[in-house]
Amino acid sequence: xxxxxxxxxxxxxxxxxxxxxxxxxxxxxxxxxxxxxxxxxxxxxxxxxxxxxxxxxxxxxxxxxxxxxxxxxxxxxxxxxxxxxxxxxxxxxxxxxxxxxxxxxxxxxxxxxxxxxxxxxxxxxxxxxxxxxxxxxxxxxxxxxxxxxxxxxxxxxxxxxxxxxxxxxxxxxxxxxxxxxxxxxxxxxxxxxxxxxxxxxxxxxxxxxxxxxxxxxxxxxxxxxxxxxxxxxxxxxxxxxxxxxxxxxxxxxxxxxxxxxxxxxxxxxxxxxxxxxxxxxxxxxxxxxxxxxxxxxxxxxxxxxxxxxxxxxxxxxxxxxxxxxxxxxxxxxxxxxxxxxxxxxxxxxxxxxxxxxxxxxxxxxxxxxxxxxxxxxxxxxxxxxxxxxxxxxxxxxxxxxxxxxxxxxxxxxxxxxxxxxxxxxxxxxxxxxxxxxxx
DNA sequence: ATGCCTTTGAAGGTG
DNA sequence: CACCTTCAAAGGCAT
Numbered sequence: 001x002x003x004x005x006x007x008x009x010x011x012x013x014x015x016x017x018x019x020x021x022x023x024x025x026x027x028x029x030x031x032x033x034x035x036x037x038x039x040x041x042x043x044x045x046x047x048x049x050x051x052x053x054x055x056x057x058x059x060x061x062x063x064x065x066x067x068x069x070x071x072x073x074x075x076x077x078x079x080x081x082x083x084x085x086x087x088x089x090x091x092x093x094x095x096x097x098x099x100x101x102x103x104x105x106x107x108x109x110x111x112x113x114x115x116x117x118x119x120x121x122x123x124x125x126x127x128x129x130x131x132x133x134x135x136x137x138x139x140x141x142x143x144x145x146x147x148x149x150x151x152x153x154x155x156x157x158x159x160x161x162x163x164x165x166x167x168x169x170x171x172x173x174x175x176x177x178x179x180x181x182x183x184x185x186x187x188x189x190x191x192x193x194x195x196x197x198x199x200x201x202x203x204x205x206x207x208x209x210x211x212x213x214x215x216x217x218x219x220x221x222x223x224x225x226x227x228x229x230x231x232x233x234x235x236x237x238x239x240x241x242x243x244x245x246x247x248x249x250x251x252x253x254x255x256x257x258x259x260x261x262x263x264x265x266x267x268x269x270x271x272x273x274x275x276x277x278x279x280x281x282x283x284x285x286x287x288x289x290x291x292x293x294x295x296x297x298x299x300x301x302x303x304x305x306x307x308x309x310x311x312x313x314x315x316x317x318x319x320x321x322x323x324x325x326x327x328x329x330x331x332x333x334x335x336x337x338x339x340x341x342x343x344x345x346x347x348x349x350x351x352x353x354x355x356x357x358x359x360x361x362x363x364x365x366x367x368x369x370x371x372x373x374x375x376x377x378x379x380x381x382x383x384x385x386x387x388x389x390x391x392x393x394x395x396x397x398x399x400x401x402x403x404x405x406x407x408x409x410x411x412x413x414x415x416x417x418x419x420x421x422x423x424x425x426x427x428x429x430x431x432x433x434x435x436x437x438x439x
Numbered sequence: 440a441t442g443c444c445t446t447t448g449a450a451g452g453t454g
Numbered sequence: 455c456a457c458c459t460t461c462a463a464a465g466g467c468a469t
Contacts, residue, residue: 326449326450327449328448329447329448329449330447330448330449331446331447331448332446332447332448334447335446335447350444350445351444351445351446352443352444352445352446353444353445354445354446355444355445355446355447356445356446357446358445358446358447359445359446359447360446362446362447363447374448377448377449381449392450392451393449393450393451394450394451394452397451400442
């Protein structure tokens with residue numbers, strides 16, 4: 001079940017987003033200090049350095065590639081395929097990473113829906129309580145205002161970014177916290193006057209984060225100031241109709257007028273394959289929730305079904321049932337925002353390598369910085385749950401192709417290991433955050 | 440065409 | 455309750 005706090009607990013119930021009294025002190029300041037020092041001394045720069053180092057070490061003897069400019073050993077595309085493959089296999093052995101000390105929440109502090117307690121600390125200048133849906137793309141035109149909310153965050157990318165000469169492109173300077181700034185920027189209560197200037201079509205590759213955060217579609221979806229009566233009917237049979245709370249009722253639509261302001265990250269809005277809903281493509285009513293994707297990834301062909309047997313049709317129907325994706329967690333949101341920067345800075349493209357860097361950067365983030373993403377993630381989950389009360393992550397189990405790790409598991413078992421073969425390590429790795437105990 | 444890799448976090452299932 | 459498993463994003467690469 002989704003973990004929306006249904007009003008219980010001592011947090012006042014309901015949406016206690018941004019509750020000021022959630023500001024909690026940490027008792028492990030020493031550890032935080034460690035984090036800080038780690039951040040500054042061996043943070044992001046080390047991330048890539050280690051990654052690169054591992055690449056170099058593992059590809060020692062290989063002719064210097066041209067991966068990261070000036071960084072040997074990162075050019076996967078410069079070696080023979082076999083060599084690259086070998087490197088890839090050993091790229092970052094699961095035991096390779098020596099994760100930084102975990103961020104721990106202070107004991108005796110409460111948590112909300114699994115987020116580290118420090119993540120619940122009030123975001124600067126964010127009014128509370130917050131309605132999760134009250135985000136607006138209007139913020140796109142108000143980045144300055146958003147920046148005012150977190151003025152201290154602007155230089156962060158410069159600190160956090162891979163400033164190493166081999167990686168510094170400077171592109172990340174444009175906006176780093178733009179996503180969060182946007183999300184955390186609340187429109188006027190009236191919601192009026194939210195008609196940003198239409199923008200030309202944006203392309204994913206050509207439109208890095210320049211005032212256009214790579215937000216979770218969930219939030220982007222609700223960024224529209226123009227309401228629609230209800231979210232797309234994704235699965236009437238399984239997913240109960242979303243709650244039509246007053247807060248939500250005004251955030252379910254995207255009008256054509258709002259399309260122009262949407263960044264590339266909301267390409268789902270116009271993508272034909274996503275027009276699965278009940279209506280006519282292009283019509284707001286036909287706009288599905290961003291987390292809804294056809295299982296096949298292709299547009300449905302209703303007439304095809306008539307040619308199939310009932311069983312086939314049923315199976316196919318089942319298979320093609322739109323999939324409600326899981327809401328993104330904090331780290332996913334972070335990755336989504338920062339990926340482009342890492343790519344730009346490091347000229348890396350392989351997500352596996354990028355994700356490793358991002359993982360390290362994530363650990364290098366301060367609590368406050370991480371808290372933003374936890375907060376966003378929490379709101380995303382709330383939105384998701386409000387939209388699809390009956391949805392369960394379990395619904396998507398098996399929709400992804402079974403990974404071959406299963407057979408790996410069979411062949412290499414002996415000990416306990418998860419399907420990825422990583423669990424023992426992860427278990428051995430200190431958890432980033434200890435669960436909070438609710439007082 | 441499809442799955443793997445790689446990361447963290449969330450959530451559900453199991454013992 | 456602890457542990458395990460799966461999925462979420464992403465894109466190059468391998469099969």
